[in-house]
Amino acid sequence: MQGERQAGPDLLRSIAALFVVGVHFYLNCGYYMVPMQGTKMYLMTCVRWFFLICVPLYMLLTGYFKCHKTISRSHYMSLVPIVAAYVLITVIKIFVSNHFYGKIYFFWDSVKNIANYTFAWYVGMYICLMLLIPFLNILWQALPAKREKLILIGSLVFICSLYPVVLYIAPSYWQILYPVLYYYIGTYIREYSPRVSKPLLVTIVIAVTILNASISFFGAKGELFNWTILGPVDSGYSTVTVAACAVAFFLLLYQAEIRTGWLRALLRRISEVSFEIYMFTGCFDAVIYSIAYRYTGGKDALKFFWLFFALVPLNFVLSFLSARLYRALYTRCAGVIAQIIKKRGRSRS
Numbered sequence: 161m162q163g164e165r166q167a168g169p170d171l172l173r174s175i176a177a178l179f180v181v182g183v184h185f186y187l188n189c190g191y192y193m194v195p196m197q198g199t200k201m202y203l204m205t206c207v208r209w210f211f212l213i214c215v216p217l218y219m220l221l222t223g224y225f226k227c228h229k230t231i232s233r234s235h236y237m238s239l240v241p242i243v244a245a246y247v248l249i250t251v252i253k254i255f256v257s258n259h260f261y262g263k264i265y266f267f268w269d270s271v272k273n274i275a276n277y278t279f280a281w282y283v284g285m286y287i288c289l290m291l292l293i294p295f296l297n298i299l300w301q302a303l304p305a306k307r308e309k310l311i312l313i314g315s316l317v318f319i320c321s322l323y324p325v326v327l328y329i330a331p332s333y334w335q336i337l338y339p340v341l342y343y344y345i346g347t348y349i350r351e352y353s354p355r356v357s358k359p360l361l362v363t364i365v366i367a368v369t370i371l372n373a374s375i376s377f378f379g380a381k382g383e384l385f386n387w388t389i390l391g392p393v394d395s396g397y398s399t400v401t402v403a404a405c406a407v408a409f410f411l412l413l414y415q416a417e418i419r420t421g422w423l424r425a426l427l428r429r430i431s432e433v434s435f436e437i438y439m440f441t442g443c444f445d446a447v448i449y450s451i452a453y454r455y456t457g458g459k460d461a462l463k464f465f466w467l468f469f470a471l472v473p474l475n476f477v478l479s480f481l482s483a484r485l486y487r488a489l490y491t492r493c494a495g496v497i498a499q500i501i502k503k504r505g506r507s508r509s
Contacts, residue, residue: 167418169224170431172217172410177434179214181441181476182207185468188449190459196380200465202373207468209372209405210365215282215397216342216406218434222289223346224414231294239290242283242435244490249439250279256443260450280439281394289339296340300347309348316341321400323392338398345407349414356411364408368401429484436483437476444475444482 186192186208194201229235251274254265265273277284303309319330320337348354372390379389390399418424430437448471456463464471 165424165428166415167424167427168414168416169221170424170427171416171418172413173221173434174427174430175413176214176217176221177430177437177480178472178476179211179217180438181479182211182468182472183214184441184445184475185464185472186211188445188459189461189464189467191461191464192385193459194461195382195384196377197382198462200462202377204461204465204468205377206369206373209376209396209402210369212396212402213406213409215394216403217410218282219289219339219342220346220349220406220410222286222293223343223348224350225346226290226293227297227300227347227350229293229297235290235294239287241490241494242286245436245439245486246280246283247274248490249436249443249486250274253279253439253443253446257446260446279442282438285339289343292340293343296343297347300344306352309344309351313341313344313348316344317400317403321398321403332392335393335398338393338403341398341403342406345403346410349410353415354411356408358412361408361412365405365412368405368408372396372399372401372405430480433480433483433487436486437479440479440482440486441475444478448475 186204191201191204191208196202196205251270254270258265273279300309300312303312316337319334320341321335322329323332323335376385376389376391380386387395390396390401396402418427452464452467452471453459456467
């Protein structure tokens with residue numbers, strides 16, 4: 161049915177939100193404090209690298225949906241709900257963290273950390289990307305054909321994604337351009353709707369995940385997780401193998417057809433608040449893991465191995481419910497404020 165909302169992107173955004181919760185599990189369970197030894201740690205390493213495609217999926221979706229945005233008031237105003245959610249939910253997180261961990265955030269430190277995106281680095285990156293999007297689109301639309309657009313994407317892969325898999329092929333400082341790479345790949349997918357064999361895509365996702373995990377696990381040589389292996393910039397989002405896994409996973413699901421009405425509705429409701437879920441998961445990290453530590457004796461990845469299947473879904477559900485509540489309250493308050501501004505404008509005229 162023409163004009164019907166696509167289920168595939170909702171599915172991808174929902175999965176990305178779940179994967180964010182999964183990545184946070186590794187930050188809180190002590191995974192990075194345990195030597196890379198044994199079957200459990202290897203399996204956890206595989207899952208860790210698979211979940212790491214969460215941020216690339218968000219960036220691909222940004223390119224997929226914003227490839228036609230122009231320099232307009234509506235485009236820049238769309239940042240208001242993002243900034244508001246970041247500030248308001250971060251304040252909640254500060255109070256929750258101070259309650260469960262003791263007073264670790266003081267007033268001026270909190271203000272400073274909010275301003276420099278310490279609580280959510282992704283927000284700072286996204287705001288800057290949004291400012292560039294109209295100009296990125298002008299560049300893309302100026303390219304005459306598919307060939308030139310592929311050359312642009314290939315050039316970005318070369319300068320910001322191959323290091324550290326291939327050392328010295330391009331200066332390492334170019335890695336930081338990786339959001340633009342993902343944005344343009346998402347734009348390309350939206351424009352050309354490439355179709356790739358699903359068995360091939362599944363094979364790529366599995367093979368690359370195992371490859372990343374094996375390089376990371378065995379490269380550590382029995383010591384702690386080595387951040388310089390495959391992940392010197394932002395944990396590895398720029399690395400070509402992570403990019404390959406994310407793009408293959410995106411292509412696997414972006415055209416997914418979901419005919420079950422309740423499931424489509426649920427995925428849409430999750431997708432609509434995926435950013436708020438990302439923000440709220442930090443709040444529930446403080447609650448859930450501070451309680452879990454009482455039973456595990458602290459951060460110990462091996463003791464948390466099976467708890468993954470309880471804590472990650474629990475965090476996701478609580479974050480989703482909180483995100484929906486926040487969105488309802490924000491929508492109502494924004495509507496009231498808009499009405500007040502509208503009435504004042506009429507009275508002045």
